[in-house]
Amino acid sequence: MNILWLEALSSCFGPSPGGTLLAQAGGNPLIETSELLTQSVRDFTAFIPSLLGAFAILVIGWIIATVVASVVKSILNHTDIDNKIASWVTGQPSTDIPIEKWVATVVYWLILLSTITLAANNLGISGFGGPLGDIFGALPEIIGAAVLAGLAWLVACIAKVLIVKVLGGFNLDDKLAASGEETGESSPFLVNETLGEIVYWLVLLFFLPLILGALPIPSSALTPVTGMVEQLLEFLPNIFGAVIIGFVGWLIARVVKGIVTNLLHSMGVDSLDDRLGLPANVGDFQLSKIAGMLVYVLILVPFIISALNALKVEAISGPAIGMLEETMDFLxxxxxxxxxxxxxxxxxxxxxxxxxxxxxxxxxxxxxxxxxxxxxxxxxxxxxxxxxxxxxxxxRESEPSPVGQIxxxxxxxxxxxxxxxxxxxxxxxxxxxxLPALTQMVNNVLGISLQVLSGVLVFAVGLFFANLAFKLIASTGTAQSNTLAQAARVSILIFVGAMALRQMGVATDIVNLAFGLLLGAIAVAIAIAFGLGGRDIANEEIRGFLDSFKSR
Known part of the structure; x- marks a missing residue:
């Protein structure tokens, strides 16, 4: 019975680590089970210090991470360093970015991850510390890249401040504003700030390959980025030359525009339209400003062409230069x-x-x-x-003629x-x-205008003679003088109306046909009237003629 029970326990728990020795001792199942339990208790007792140590490490690390994160956040809240950094990075005087919270969170998790790694190593868990070990192994490279980024940002900020301060000492923006046409006109953009921003980003662009090279990134992944940056840096001299040429041209054009505008205004050119009878000024478009803008364009366009040539990009400069040259030829x-x-x-x-x-x-x-x-x-x-x-x-439009006055x-x-x-x-x-098409159109309008004017003159002369004939016939005082006078006036008006329309070139064939049909209808009407009215007289004459012929 005891033997069967020990065999069951042996089948359930399996052979103990010391089974070989027990077998050599006689293979007693009770002794084997006792040794197994004793070994398990001994192993668990030996593992308890490591487990307690790992737990203590986690608790202490969590406390340290919480305390350090709180201290860092408190220090940043009591200083303006983070706000200044954020304002320098964003380029804005004030910002709502929670820098304190972000920095405290990063510090917290770095300490906590380090604590977890130490606890895992204390427990003898090597696989868990592998990824964290890789991350912490790359920390020196990441820190180096961050140091380079900070150095690049520091150099960029210093260069920007120097550019703004040096150019500000020359009061370039004020001088450009003073060269405007009117007092108080400001420059379209601040030259100091613009050049400072350009230098700022150029410095960061120069440091970008160094920062990327310091990171643990494969070179194959960095090749496109570094190639693009290198090509851009090689192209920078062309861009810089084009910007310098364009800026100098814009500066000269703006100064000359202000001089020409103020000179013409002081000479009284803006009142020349009153003396010449030209339309009044519309809004701010005065003759002096128009002349100044024309001079501005004439000076600026050649500089733009030179700037595009300095870029040495045929795909961009070719069409643009062609268009500008055509514009300059047309001006x-x-x-x-x-x-x-x-x-x-x-x-x-x-x-x-x-x-x-x-x-x-x-x-x-x-x-x-x-x-x-x-x-x-x-x-x-x-x-x-x-x-x-x-x-x-x-x-002027401000002095309209009386309404309804002819x-x-x-x-x-x-x-x-x-x-x-x-x-x-x-x-x-x-x-x-x-422009041949426009010239032909103007000539056609001029020709039509002359035809219309000649037609109006013909009709006016005919109207004069029609009224004169009416007065002469009506002054005879005969019984049918008014009727005859009105008929004469209508006939003359119809005749000169046809002549005027023909002179204007309005449907010449239709006018000729209508006039011919009208005269033919009048002739037929007169013939019919005389024919029907003199029928009896004609019968008597014909009868008399026949009688005289028969008597012979």
Whole structure:
């Protein structure tokens, strides 16, 4: 019975580590079980100090991590070092980034991970400490990269501060603002701050390959990044040269623009539009500012072309330079066309003023009465009755003509002369622009305008003679004088209307056909009227003729 029970225990627990010795001692199962339990208790008793030590290490490490993190956070809260670092990094005077919390958290977990590694080593767990060992093994390289990054940031900040301070000593921004057209105009950007930011990021870019090389990163992964940075650093001289050329050009163009604008303004160019009868200034667009902007563009564009050439990037500079060169070639033609239009406008104003005054002195304002259009006759007296060598003042938008007042015929004639002069000038201006399509369009408009004007003149002359014929026939005092006078006036108006439409070139074939059909209809109507009205007389004459013929 005892033997069976020991065999069952042996089958459940298996052979003990000392089974060989027990077997040599006779293979007693009771002795084997006793030795197994004794060995297990002995092993557990030997493991308890290691377990307690690991637990103590964890507790002490957690306490140390908590205390150190709290101390670090408290120190950072009582100083402005972290805020200054954050402001320097972000470039803003104040920031809401919780630097204290982040630093305390990093310190806490670093100490806690170190504690876990020590506890695992105390327990003899080698596999657990492998990844942590790799992380802590890379700490020197990470710390070295962080030191390089801090050094790069420090050098970049010092370089930025030096650039801003040195350029600030020259008051470059104030001088650029003083070179503006108006007092108090500021520069589009702060040169000191802009150059400081450029130097700041260039220094960081220069340190970037060194920082990446210090990290435990395979060289194959860093090759694209380092290659890109090296190409960018090789291209920096071209960029720097282009920026210098563009900045110098912009500076010269801005200074010259301010000088030209202020000089022309002091010479009274902005009031020249009043003397020439040009439209009033619209908003801030004055002649002095327009001239200054033109000079600004003429100076800046060549510098932009030189800057693009300095880049030595054909894909970018080629199309841009071609476009700018075409613009520069077009600007002189545009300037010449503008001058031509201004000259023709001044000439047109001068001639229209003289013609209007001359026609008014001849009584041309009674034209509507002569043409029988007394309802259109203006009741306001003429603005001038003497010939003057100066044009009439231009009517501004701020001084509108009375609503419903019809312009006098002399004023209409002056306006027509002004429009015609401007059309001729537009033709010359488009020729100077070397735009054949636009020139052809202006010539077509000018030709149509001349046709319309000639048609209006033909109709006006016909209207005058129609009214004259009406008056002459009506003055005879016969019984049918009014009817005949009205018929004569209508006939003349129809005739001159057809002539005017033909002169204007409005559907010439249709006008000729309509006029021919109208005359034919009138002739047929007269023939029918005479035929039907004289039928009895014709019968008597024919009968008399037949009787005389038979009597022979």
């Amino acid at each position: 002189p033609r545009l300037f010449a066309a503008t001058v031509i239009m201004i000259v023709f406008y001044v000439i047109g104003r001068f001639i229209s003023g003289i013609v209007s005054s001359f026609l008014a002195s001849l009584g041309f304002d009674n034209l509507f009465g002569w043409l029988g259009l007394s309802g259109l006759q203006t009741t306001a007296p003429s603005t001038t009755t003497e010939t003057s060598d100066t044009p009439e003042p231009y009517v 312009q006098s015929p002399s004023a209409i004639a002056g306006t027509a002369i002004l429009v015609g002069t401007l059309l001729v000038g537009a033709g010359a201006a488009t020729q100077s622009l070397e």
